[in-house]
Amino acid sequence: MRKVIIGASCKKAVKADFKRSRIATLRQTFSLAQYKAVLKDCPTFCRSRIVLAVLLMAVFLLLPIQSFAVTKVFEREYTYQASEADSKLTCRVIALEQVKRLLLEELGTHLQSISEVNDGVLTKDEIVTLTAGVVRTDIVSEHWDGKVYRLKARIKANPDHVIKAINRLRQDHQKSKDLAESQARAKKYLKEIEQLKQELTNAKGAALKRKQLEYGQAAFDCLAAFALLTFKSCPSSIGQFLFQLLDFF
The missing domain is CATH 1.10.10 (Arc Repressor Mutant, subunit A)
Structure with missing residues (x-):
């Protein structure tokens, strides 16, 4: 064989x-x-x-x-002209709120094109308020020369996930109310800051010092309102939020 x-x-x-x-x-x-x-x-x-x-x-x-779960990126830049009473902190607080508002409005406009979020019940401001409770704004870059402050910020969001989160948030009336109150408080402080900024141009002597103190206090109150809003919307990111605001100290 x-x-x-x-x-x-x-x-x-x-x-x-x-x-x-x-x-x-x-x-x-x-x-x-x-x-x-x-x-x-x-x-x-x-x-x-x-x-x-x-x-x-x-x-x-x-x-x-999985391909339907696409994350969208929104970026905006805001330029703030500082006054004599402004510090880098006050500039950052004001610019961050303004650029965040622009980003949320842009995201809200995109979400309005999806019928699940704009069913005739929510107004544009309500969509922005609820969206602020489910997304995080990150600072991308900044530039400060002592007179002009430029801030670029970014929001990354999956529209499908945001819509689901908004719908869940709408069912939680207490949390929705808290978010609306926090945003209203932040807007109030921003208006107060703008008013004090105008008053500072004509103030002199003791009145000038008093207005400067009030201006700084309003900025910190606004910062506290932002921190509270961030904590309520995304508790895990509160540390990063405060670090972004205060890392220049």
Whole structure:
């Protein structure tokens, strides 16, 4: 009886042909019973490869579902002309609130095109208020030369996730009320800051010093309102928010 000696290269070719035929069979008959039968008939050396092929096929099937979860990025820049009473902190507080408002309005306009959020019940301001409670604003860059302060900020948001979060938030009347009150408080301080800024132009002597103190206090009150709003909307980011505002000290 003659022995047939198969070389290493020939063995590899046989294994490759066997693997291709089994994977082709697996693709054509993709049922659990047939899958188990294929694995049972397969040599040990190619079972792991077949399992890997099945997993990859499953991943590719899931990719179209994940592709709908697209994160949108909104960026805006705001320039603030400082007065003599302004510091970098007051400039940053004011500029951040203004640029955040622009970003939220832009995001709100985008969300209004989706019927789930604009069902005739919510106004544009209400959409902005609720959106502020579910997204975070990040400072991208800033420039301060002592007279002009420029701030660029960014919001990253998945519209589908934001809409779901807004709808959940609408069901929580107490939290919605708290967010609205926090935003109203921040707006109040911003108006107070603007009024004091105008009064400072004509103030002199003791009145000037008093107005400067009031101006600084209003800025810190506004900062506290922003911090509270950030904590209520995204508790985990409150530390980063305060660091962004105070990192120049």
